[in-house]
Amino acid sequence: MSSYVPNTALQVKEMLATIGVGSIDELFAEIPAGVRLNRPLCLPKGLSEPETVRKITDLADQNISTQEAVCFLGGGMYDHYIPAAINHLLLRGDFYTAYTPYQAEISQGTLQAIYEFQSLMCALTGMDQANASMYEGGTALAEAVAMAQTQTGRHRVLLPETVHPEYRQVTESVMPSLGARLATVPMEDGVTDLARLNEMLDDQTAAVVVQYPNFFGRIEELDEISAAAKRVGAMLIVVANPLALGLLTPPAEFGADIVCGEGQPLGIPMSFGGPSLGFLAAKTALLRKMPGRIAGCTRDVRNQRGFVLTLQAREQHIRREKATSNICTNQALMALSATIYLSLLGEQGIRAVARQCFQKAHYLRRELEKVPGVSFPFTGPFYHEFVVKIPQAKKVLDRMAKEGVFAGIALQRWYPSLSDCVLVAVTEKRTVEEMNLYCQLLGGLLA
Amino acid sequence: MNGPEPLIFEMSQPGTTGFTLPEPGIDEIDPADHIPGKFLRSHLPLPSVAEVDVVRHFTRLSRKNHAIDVGFYPLGSCTMKYNPKVNEDMARLPGFAALHPYQPESTVQGALALMKDLEYALCEITGMDAFTLQPAAGAHGELTGLLLIKAYHDRKKNKKTKILIPDAGHGTNPASAAQCGYEVVTIKSDAQGGVDLEDLKAHLGPEVAGLMLTNPNTLGLFEPNVEKIAELIHGVDGLLYYDGANLNAIMGWTRPGDMGFDVMHVNVHKTFSTPHGGGGPGAGPVGVKKHLEPFLPCPRIAYDGKKYKLITKAKGSIGTMRTFVGSFGVLVRAYTYITQLGAEGLKEASSHAVLNANYLMARLKKHFLLPYDRFCKHEFVLSGKPQAAKGVKTLDIAKRLLDYGFHAPTVYFPLIVEEAIMIEPTETESKKTLDAFVEALEKILQEIETNPELVKTAPHTTPVGRLDEALAARKPDINFFQRPAG
Numbered sequence: 001m002s003s004y005v006p007n008t009a010l011q012v013k014e015m016l017a018t019i020g021v022g023s024i025d026e027l028f029a030e031i032p033a034g035v036r037l038n039r040p041l042c043l044p045k046g047l048s049e050p051e052t053v054r055k056i057t058d059l060a061d062q063n064i065s066t067q068e069a070v071c072f073l074g075g076g077m078y079d080h081y082i083p084a085a086i087n088h089l090l091l092r093g094d095f096y097t098a099y100t101p102y103q104a105e106i107s108q109g110t111l112q113a114i115y116e117f118q119s120l121m122c123a124l125t126g127m128d129q130a131n132a133s134m135y136e137g138g139t140a141l142a143e144a145v146a147m148a149q150t151q152t153g154r155h156r157v158l159l160p161e162t163v164h165p166e167y168r169q170v171t172e173s174v175m176p177s178l179g180a181r182l183a184t185v186p187m188e189d190g191v192t193d194l195a196r197l198n199e200m201l202d203d204q205t206a207a208v209v210v211q212y213p214n215f216f217g218r219i220e221e222l223d224e225i226s227a228a229a230k231r232v233g234a235m236l237i238v239v240a241n242p243l244a245l246g247l248l249t250p251p252a253e254f255g256a257d258i259v260c261g262e263g264q265p266l267g268i269p270m271s272f273g274g275p276s277l278g279f280l281a282a283k284t285a286l287l288r289k290m291p292g293r294i295a296g297c298t299r300d301v302r303n304q305r306g307f308v309l310t311l312q313a314r315e316q317h318i319r320r321e322k323a324t325s326n327i328c329t330n331q332a333l334m335a336l337s338a339t340i341y342l343s344l345l346g347e348q349g350i351r352a353v354a355r356q357c358f359q360k361a362h363y364l365r366r367e368l369e370k371v372p373g374v375s376f377p378f379t380g381p382f383y384h385e386f387v388v389k390i391p392q393a394k395k396v397l398d399r400m401a402k403e404g405v406f407a408g409i410a411l412q413r414w415y416p417s418l419s420d421c422v423l424v425a426v427t428e429k430r431t432v433e434e435m436n437l438y439c440q441l442l443g444g445l446l447a
Numbered sequence: 448m449n450g451p452e453p454l455i456f457e458m459s460q461p462g463t464t465g466f467t468l469p470e471p472g473i474d475e476i477d478p479a480d481h482i483p484g485k486f487l488r489s490h491l492p493l494p495s496v497a498e499v500d501v502v503r504h505f506t507r508l509s510r511k512n513h514a515i516d517v518g519f520y521p522l523g524s525c526t527m528k529y530n531p532k533v534n535e536d537m538a539r540l541p542g543f544a545a546l547h548p549y550q551p552e553s554t555v556q557g558a559l560a561l562m563k564d565l566e567y568a569l570c571e572i573t574g575m576d577a578f579t580l581q582p583a584a585g586a587h588g589e590l591t592g593l594l595l596i597k598a599y600h601d602r603k604k605n606k607k608t609k610i611l612i613p614d615a616g617h618g619t620n621p622a623s624a625a626q627c628g629y630e631v632v633t634i635k636s637d638a639q640g641g642v643d644l645e646d647l648k649a650h651l652g653p654e655v656a657g658l659m660l661t662n663p664n665t666l667g668l669f670e671p672n673v674e675k676i677a678e679l680i681h682g683v684d685g686l687l688y689y690d691g692a693n694l695n696a697i698m699g700w701t702r703p704g705d706m707g708f709d710v711m712h713v714n715v716h717k718t719f720s721t722p723h724g725g726g727g728p729g730a731g732p733v734g735v736k737k738h739l740e741p742f743l744p745c746p747r748i749a750y751d752g753k754k755y756k757l758i759t760k761a762k763g764s765i766g767t768m769r770t771f772v773g774s775f776g777v778l779v780r781a782y783t784y785i786t787q788l789g790a791e792g793l794k795e796a797s798s799h800a801v802l803n804a805n806y807l808m809a810r811l812k813k814h815f816l817l818p819y820d821r822f823c824k825h826e827f828v829l830s831g832k833p834q835a836a837k838g839v840k841t842l843d844i845a846k847r848l849l850d851y852g853f854h855a856p857t858v859y860f861p862l863i864v865e866e867a868i869m870i871e872p873t874e875t876e877s878k879k880t881l882d883a884f885v886e887a888l889e890k891i892l893q894e895i896e897t898n899p900e901l902v903k904t905a906p907h908t909t910p911v912g913r914l915d916e917a918l919a920a921r922k923p924d925i926n927f928f929q930r931p932a933g
Contacts, residue, residue: 003792004529004720005799006877015806015878024798027805027822028700030669035706041699042571046789049533056783060542062557069554073547076770083466085502087539093516094509097530099854100726101512102522105909106849108452109508110725116455119927123492129926132726135583138770166770173744173766174590177597177628219486247478249488262770271538272558273548273771274583275728287923293726297930298919301904305451306911310919316586316622317860321631326622329584329716333724340505343455344465346495352468355478362481363473381482401551409549413759432472 002049066270069404070434072364074385074425075215076137076164076262077270080243080353081429086267086340096333100293104308105300110332111307114295117339124245124342125259126252127281132293133335134278134327137262138170141209141239143280143325144258145175147289148207148235150324156205160185160192162214163239165414180206190218190378190387198228205234207258212240212251216378216423217361217385222254230255242266242279242338244383246354258282267341268334277334288314291325356428357384364426364435371439373446377421385425387411393420396445403441405434452507456927459494465501492928511910512725513854519880521807523826523857523869524617524665526695526717528800531787534720534780543779548771552756558775559755563748565782566732569713572785572793573694574704575734579743580773585692587768588712588731589623589659591744594765595710595735596657596686597627598742602763605684607656613642615666615861617692620659629656636863640666640819642676651679657686662706663696663824665861665869667804677707686710686739691731694718695873696801696824699794703734710735719781730777744768799874800825803881807872810885814892818864826871828864839895839902841866846913847894847905851887 007015012024021027047055071079090096094109101107101114114132121130134140145157157180159168172182185200185208186193192210201208208229210220222238229236237258238251243265245251251259263277264270282290288311296310316323345353361384368374368388375389390396393410400407408422415421426435478487496504513520520527538544546555566578582588593610600607610624613634621631632650637643642660658680662670670676680687689703689711695718703711715721716729723729735743745764746757757772788796801824808827812820815829831841845855845868857869872881894902906912922931 003788003795003799004531004875005795006875007799007802011878012802015802019802019805019809021805024802027801027824028798030671030822031697031701032671032674034674035701037574037699037701037705041790041793043568043785043790043793046792047787049787052783052787053533053537055786056537056561056779057540057542059557059561060537060540062560063542063546064550064554065541065543065545066547066550067541067545069550071547073549075549077548079545079547083498085465085498089502089505089509091535092506092509093530094512094514095505096535096722096724097515097517098512098725099520099522099525099527099723102857103513103845103849103855104914105846105906105911106511106513106854107725108511108910110512112452112454112508112511113505113725115925115927118925119454119456120493122926122928128929129923135587135728136770139583139587139768164770166767169767170769173594173768174626177594178626179628219482223485245488246491247488248482249486269539269544269776270547271544271776272546272555274769274774275730275776294923294925296919297924298915300914301912304911306914308914308916308919310916310923310925313920315618317618319622320618321621321625323618323622323625326586326590326619326626327584328586328619329714329723329729330727331583331724332726332728333722334728336505336725339455340501342493343496343501343504344498345493346459346464346466347461347491347493348464348495349466349468350493351491356468356471358478359471359473359475362476381486383482398551401554406547406550406554428468428471 069406071406072408072424072426072438073406075409075423078265078425078427079429080265080427082267082269083344085344086337089340090333090337095336101309108307111295113336113339115297115307117335118295120339120342121279121281124242125240125281126250127259128284129287130279130281131290132295133331134280134292135331136274136276136278138167140260140278140280141167142171142174143291144237144260145171145180145207146178147258147286148237149180150289151286152206152235154204154206155179156181156183158183158185158200158205158208160210161187162192162216163209163211164215167239189380190216191220192225194221194224201228201232203232205232207235207237209237209239212238213244213383216387217382218378219381219383226255243354246350247358263338266338268337275331275334277331277338289324290314292327292330353428357426360430361386361426367435367439371443385423387421387423389421391420393422399445400441405438405441407438454927455496455504456494458496458500458504461495463495463497465496465498518852519876519884520854521856521870521872522854523871524692526871526873528720528873529875530720530722531784534783537783538776538779556755559748561782562778563750563755565778568785569732569734572698573711573734574702575711576737577740577743578732578734580732580778581744581768582712582731582733583769583774584727584729585712585714585731586619586623588733589619590626591733591768592688592710592712593623593627595739595742598765599686599739600656608654610656611650611658613660614863615664616659616661617690620690640668641670641672644672644675647679651683653683655683655685657688659688659690661690661693663693666819666828667823667826668819668821669824673706692717693825696797698797700797710739715777715781720784721777721780728774728777730774746772796874803872803874803876807870807881826869829868830864831866831868834895835866837895839899841868843902843905844891847891847902848887849906850908853884853887
């Protein structure tokens with residue numbers, strides 16, 4: 001057992017003497033008898049480091065990771081290659097054991113990295129400003145919805161069925177207490193039903209949300225959705241995959257007011273769902289409505305360039321109940337991962353990864369067309385994820401997992417009408433051999 | 448190290464890159480044949496930098512930071528304890544880090560077992576009956592807890608509109624309550640630094656949904672009337688929320704569940720040593736008593752004696768607070784820490800956190816004003832009023848400490864103490880380090896007498912001097928691509 005307490009018994013004695021007590025127990029004397037714990041905690045005895053490592057590694061070994069199985073799972077989190085340099089830099093104690101950069105003079109590393117992150121997110125999305133990070137994609141969307149409500153003074157929000165079901169669940173769980181009225185827009189051929197959207201829009205609509213590419217990998221008619229929203233004075237919130245923006249036109253060019261999403265594709269391990277990276281970018285008009293931290297560039301007394309947390313009058317530690325959000329701790333280290341990832345890959349690398357994702361997903365889809373028995377419920381443009389209908393999908397997915405291929409996500413869990421439909425994601429990491437194995441196994445099982 | 452570091456964009460050399468992909472190995476198609484042209488990107492203004500230069504850039508940036516691994520970090524309310532290195536290794540095991548959240552349940556049994564066991568450990572440490580590990584941070588835990596309170600009252604058809612919060616509470620408390628649509632009512636502190644019972648009684652009524660309390664509070668003082676407070680709140684069918692930010696003071700000594708709290712969050716990035724990461728990620732698991740368990744968010748982890756299962760829908764649940772199960776990688780670190788410390792180690796951690804704080808307080812109280820002179824728990828609050836009267840503000844003292852190689856304490860919080868200096872040493876610091884910190888403060892106090900300008904213009908040895916925050920707010924320069932003119 002180690003509790004990482006460095007003091008020796010002698011030092012403890014000296015300290016107690018300075019305080020003027022005989023034992024540590026006396027320092028706890030004021031805890032009322034009625035609430036004291038008069039027994040040891042009922043937890044296992046502490047372990048040495050080697051024993052701890054053995055116990056935790058045993059648990060890890062009970063899992064089958066995507067390093068052992070081939071991963072075609074997506075749905076908001078993707079198996080991309082993470083360059084080695086990222087982890088080496090993240091493990092610098094000066095980054096990961098620092099706190100929020102409140103003392104700017106000794107936090108310039110973190111602050112400049114946040115400034116670079118904000119700028120990189122602006123570069124990808126085309127927006128005017130971005131904050132230092134949010135928790136993850138779903139909560140970032142909820143905050144975007146809150147921003148649109150305060151800015152427009154309206155409360156109706158349209159959420160198409162094609163937005164990630166868990167993002168919608170998060171928004172539905174969190175937002176009604178702020179007065180939001182959420183309405184679901186149905187889909188047609190895997191994209192938002194534009195006719196229905198137009199019918200549902202009214203002058204009480206604060207925002208229309210659209211995912212780009214959407215939950216099924218489809219590319220929505222962003223320009224038409226944007227125009228429809230603007231006609232009634234509603235805001236356009238785009239939930240974007242930032243890596244897809246290496247191939248796709250930035251949402252700003254379609255008139256997005258807020259762009260948010262999940263930054264995990266940018267060099268962050270999947271880690272069974274987190275910690276990942278929420279991001280939030282917006283137009284200048286929304287600057288004072290932004291939640292969370294923002295780093296800004298300024299000058300110091302020596303007239304050098306320096307960075308600080310800025311526009312803090314929006315935040316909870318200053319404004320308390322009048323703050324734009326309650327967020328305090330964010331995902332700074334994951335934002336640093338994304339910053340390093342985007343710096344390493346640069347324009348060339350990000351374009352190349354986005355393109356390979358597109359190419360490989362389209363290859364797999366072409367090959368799957370040759371497998372007798374499978375069909376495709378949706379037509380039309382997609383990026384690196386698509387839906388395939390497989391007879392007895394659940395059974396087939398189980399069998400393929402046993403053969404070492406995580407072949408996709410069964411959609412029935414969220415979409416009862418999409419029984420036997422499977423969401424398949426293909427990243428740049430998948431090889432042609434792995435994709436051919438997918439088709440072979442599937443062909444064998446369906447034969 | 449002290450020179451300015453260019454921005455990554457200023458280092459760009461078009462044509463170079465820090466990463467190469469393998470050939471795709473398939474026949475490529477033209478994206479324009481499959482995606483309408485309006486959706487295909489033209490301009491992409493990302494920097495082009497070689498790997499060696501990227502690595503040097505971020506290494507040089509890291510050296511401009513203070514961090515626990517560099518030196519003492521007595522930031523009150525933040526529990527900046529040492530982050531054990533083995534935690535990092537465990538979180539990075541491929542059997543954890545390379546799991547996709549939608550893998551078949553049969554392939555993630557180890558991960559679910561870890562989470563279930565962590566839930567159990569948190570229940571035992573806090574005296575709660577059930578936990579959700581979903582929330583991503585402390586404030587996110589508060590939001591979750593308040594939605595649980597709301598769900599409880601809605602179920603009982605209680606008309607509740609107000610949340611009571613002591614004036615010493617963290618800023619996230621009122622912000623979270625407001626985000627749930629509650630009206631915030633501030634309760635005064637009494638002369639001993641606890642909740643003013645008379646003021647509390649004056650604000651009690653049928654419309655009170657609950658009270659949010661940190662215990663020990665942000666003054667580092669244990670609330671002696673906690674049982675009475677619980678009785679009063681429960682008397683109007685209100686619920687008691689425990690802000691777990693200060694849990695590091697009491698592990699193994701007392702438990703929120705035994706004090707009468709109904710719902711609470713834990714900041715694993717404080718109490719359970721997961722790194723702060725320059726501002727995150729954290730995790731804010733939420734614990735509840737039996738009567739709130741049906742409202743917990745999904746997914747929940749179930750165990751039937753053979754297999755672990757994720758329950759994604761439950762009647763009565765407040766819904767889901769975030770995507771996927773939680774910040775699993777952070778939870779692995781916390782679990783590793785709890786495994787290593789065990790029951791006796793956790794109590795020892797709290798005991799020494801309190802010992803260290805009282806030692807520092809005993810040594811420093813002769814130099815500053817100590818507004819509440821009682822034994823503290825894991826932290827204490829001094830006032831720099833005597834120094835301010837000499838023209839040197841608390842902020843100046845904080846900045847001068849940076850020159851001595853220490854992070855500054857939390858300053859100007861809690862709001863009820865003028866010129867507040869809030870010090871939390873944690874248990875992982877030695878007497879030697881604490882003594883060096885006291886000596887630095889004593890030297891600064893001498894400087895205030897002999898050369899106050901030196902303190903008022905500090906810091907002098909840091910990579911940058913005091914920064915113009917007014918300029919930053921007046922002319923926001925927050926995006927390299929849209930810098931203000933001038």
